[in-house]
Amino acid sequence: MPIESDTKMNEALPPGASEASIQRYQLARALALRCPAGLGQEIALTGSASRGVSDQVSDIEINFWAEQMPTVEQQLTWLHAIGATDLFPNVATEADGSIMTTFTYQSIIVEAEWQTLAQQEQVLQTLLAAQSDSQWLILNGEMITSAVPLRTDGVLAHWKQMVADYPDAMIARVVASASEGWIFRHWVDLRWAYIERHEFLALQRTIDNDLANALRILWTINRQWGPQLKWVRHSAPALKVKPERLVERIEEILTVPPDEAVIRELNLVLEVLTLVPPSIDVSKAVNNVNASLEANYNKE
Numbered sequence: 001m002p003i004e005s006d007t008k009m010n011e012a013l014p015p016g017a018s019e020a021s022i023q024r025y026q027l028a029r030a031l032a033l034r035c036p037a038g039l040g041q042e043i044a045l046t047g048s049a050s051r052g053v054s055d056q057v058s059d060i061e062i063n064f065w066a067e068q069m070p071t072v073e074q075q076l077t078w079l080h081a082i083g084a085t086d087l088f089p090n091v092a093t094e095a096d097g098s099i100m101t102t103f104t105y106q107s108i109i110v111e112a113e114w115q116t117l118a119q120q121e122q123v124l125q126t127l128l129a130a131q132s133d134s135q136w137l138i139l140n141g142e143m144i145t146s147a148v149p150l151r152t153d154g155v156l157a158h159w160k161q162m163v164a165d166y167p168d169a170m171i172a173r174v175v176a177s178a179s180e181g182w183i184f185r186h187w188v189d190l191r192w193a194y195i196e197r198h199e200f201l202a203l204q205r206t207i208d209n210d211l212a213n214a215l216r217i218l219w220t221i222n223r224q225w226g227p228q229l230k231w232v233r234h235s236a237p238a239l240k241v242k243p244e245r246l247v248e249r250i251e252e253i254l255t256v257p258p259d260e261a262v263i264r265e266l267n268l269v270l271e272v273l274t275l276v277p278p279s280i281d282v283s284k285a286v287n288n289v290n291a292s293l294e295a296n297y298n299k300e
Helices: 006-012 019-034 047-051 072-081 117-128 135-146 155-163 168-178 185-197 200-221 229-238 246-253 258-274 283-296
Strands: 042-046 060-066 085-089 099-105 108-116 148-151
Touching: 019 042, 019 047, 019 060, 019 108, 019 148, 042 047, 042 155, 047 060, 047 229, 060 117, 072 085, 072 099, 108 117, 117 135, 117 155, 135 155, 168 200, 185 200, 185 258, 185 283, 200 229, 200 246, 200 258, 229 246, 246 258, 258 283
Parallel strands: 060 108
Antiparallel strands: 042 060, 042 148, 085 099, 099 108
């Protein structure tokens, strides 16, 4: 099974990768080298380490793909043999057919996900056909984009090429789904009602959803898969189309008093909606957010 050279592998991590990412990458390589071919014909480092942003509390995420799905017993036998501890197999199969086993290796927690090559190919075919805007499905595209090969016959490169072509239909689907909460005026006005009712938990959840949906729109109009919300500070600077001070404004929204937070987040939503291509109609959402702001901005 061909293994990439040290030089090529070192170039695979993003420039400026953290020391914690490098350490986790090295451990992942060691695991891949010791993995029998039947358990992983294609193996990739994913998660925070593959993006170069791991810290000391980050785990290691590794994806294993094989022609045939290995049994849980085969996985555990190998993991015991290499000295892994704290093994926790998830025997339930996910919607995409994958099975995850969590374990500890050299004092670091590892999340290992097994899947067949055919299953992963089907997931990407579904994604590119824009048959769903499921956030899980979209994050699968992001996972492949940032995956760092540990063992490959070229299949991972093929998948990366597939997800490099972001379909127009997905942009329209994501924008429609993400802006759904703003297409009825009374839904937008609920934010002010929550303040009057002192229902601040409901308000915070609504603000969080607004911010997450605004980010979904930004990522899709930039033809990027994602986002992973835990890496927004790291990934947002790469967006070519975005409001100014995006990350800073999000942080301010999450720290100011409730009424100010609603004003700021709805204004940010408006800016994001103005960046949507004209071919996608978001006028209802724009009009409702504008009307709600005008009616409540100076409300006594």
